[in-house]
Amino acid sequence: MGVVPMLAVTSMGLGFLRPASGTWGSLPPAILAGILLLAGQPGWIIDVCLLLTLGIGCIACIRFGVDSERTFGRKDPGQVVADEVAGQSIALLALPWAGVASWSGTVVPPADCSPLVFNLAMVAAGFLLFRILDILKPPPANGLQRLGGGLGILVDDLIAGAMALAILQVAVRIIF
Incomplete structure (x- = not known):
């Protein structure tokens, strides 16, 4: 595996x-x-920007996934984190940012919280939600890891990212 593919899959x-x-x-x-x-x-x-990182992560996994498994000698090697880049990108897409022009709407943060602090807290919440769901791999994410090569590396993280996004979107819109 060459240097560029290695840098791509290991972020x-x-x-x-x-x-x-x-x-x-x-x-x-x-x-x-x-x-x-x-x-x-x-x-x-x-x-x-998040869509670009999503695309880069997906392309890296799909294009170099089989080579990565061969190089590291196992299925879904831990060194390959381009799938995490893709999944985390999904988890943060289209959030209703406070005080920021957004096509997905906006929210009003609590009176004692600046919009910037609120938005950074949403990023942190999205990060934590994605990590929890990626580690736990609830269905259907757990079953899709059986796919081979780059898709097997990638798809469970895309689903974990979509789950994190759905939870965060609903929570933010209900609470605020």
Whole structure:
């Protein structure tokens, strides 16, 4: 496996960090969203950037998944974290940011909380929800890991990301 494919599937080497390589691999989309929020970017810019990271993660897994399994000598190797990048990107998509122009709506944070702090807390909540669901792998995510190659590496994380997104969307809209 070449250097570029290795960097792609390990998210620039994050997959080699221990412990909890999946947690390290989930950080790039959360950090990206946080930086864009700090920079005052509108929701659609955040979503476009997250869609790009989602696409990169998916392409890396699908294109280099079989090679990764061969290189690391096992199915769904822990060093491969491009799937976490993709799943975490889904978990943070289309959130109703407070005080930020967003096509998915906006929310009003509690009176004693600034919009920026509220938004960063949503990113943290999305990060934690995704990690919990990715680790627990509730159905149907647990069954789809049996798929071979890149799809087997990727699909369970996409489902965990979609579950985290659904929970966060409902919670934010009901509570706020």
